[in-house]
Amino acid sequence: MQWQAIVDFDGTISEKDTTDCVLARFAEPGWEAIEDDWVAGLIGSRECMERQVGLLRASPDAFDGFVESFAIDWGFAFFVRVCQRHGVPVTVVSDGLDRTIHTVLRRAGLAGLPVIANHLEPVGVDRWRLTSPHASRDGSCNSGTCKCSVATSLGRPATILVGDGRSDFCLAERADIVFAKNGLIAHCDQAGVEHRPFSRLAEAARALDDMLTGVVPAAASHHIKDLING
Template sequence: MTIKIFCDFDGTITDSDNIVAIMKQFGPSETESIKNKVLQQEISIREGVTEMFALLPSTLKEDMITSVKQKALIRPGFSEFIKFIQKQRVEFYVVSGGMDFFVYPLLDSLIDRSSIYCNEADFTGTSIQVNWIHSCDNICKNECGLCKPSIIRKLTKSEDYKIVIGDSITDLQAAKLADKVFARDFLAAKCEELDITYTPFTTFSDIQIELESILGVNI
């Protein structure tokens, strides 16, 4: 059995959502209503994130990077979890609706960039534009922005055992494709609402214990 793990970044690998934090610190008041529309599925993730970043001037780039580096915390147990799955030769991919300017710096010492899928922020104009380089395939019609289901279909075969780890609305469509879901916060609530079986987690140590059982490993 080939196990492939697809893990969210904001609010999952980190203890909070970095886009939300950026908008609270740097964004105008309009970003709050846009965020709520995304969570309530009134507008697509792609539309909402595009609108929010377009409200920020490109001159904020270095300030935002500094802020994220200072405030973002990696969830307990993550580095140990990465060492464990590398030892077990389990494929691990970060699939993030976040932006390259903060995802890469926070993961550089832990994950090879070739295993990270995220969006590109373009600072060449007066306001920040988002390059949606991992958009939906011809199967997905959800305007995900970064389309996690499309990435899963691209990187897996039907016989692979697919694990999704996440916390938010951006992980919901991916969770529907998974053989095993680890969820917290908003994703856990949506899984309960839609009767999707999931395992709750607080730290990556919780996930590792469950994965050891799946693999039949005793550490």
């Protein structure tokens, strides 16, 4: 079976929501009101982040220096090694900021991993612009990064999703194996999506290794067993 692993960044690889941390540090007043509109469902995440990024006031050096301090779940390196051992490509797919993700992964020694996210670029001395090259082309998704479209574009027939929140909801209902934490657990429970809860990525890595080597717990769905057995 040709698997691909899609791993969320904020709250999954990173310990905190790094975009919120950046906004709290560098954004002018008003970003939280925009966030409230997104939480209430009045706007999509793409519009939310475009407007919030317009409020950032930081030089590129100040921005990069700040995000270099962000902590990650170091079990992610273990998860990547497990996937590499089984020939499963890992892609970090996020509705967050590519500049932040690249900076954090580079510091963690994981700079070679492909990253798909919203593109953040500096404009002038301390202003920023956000573009969303991986948004849905047909308007069916209002996220900056449509993870379902990304999964299709990566071209492998079976998808492993590791995520924690709203940007993962749609793909969770299509993926073949789902590892979920935080809000994604509640969504999967409500939607009837088979998933494996986790709190640390090392747990997900060990469980995935068992699945891909055929040591599948009895609680796993028949669908997953069929996929693994070919």
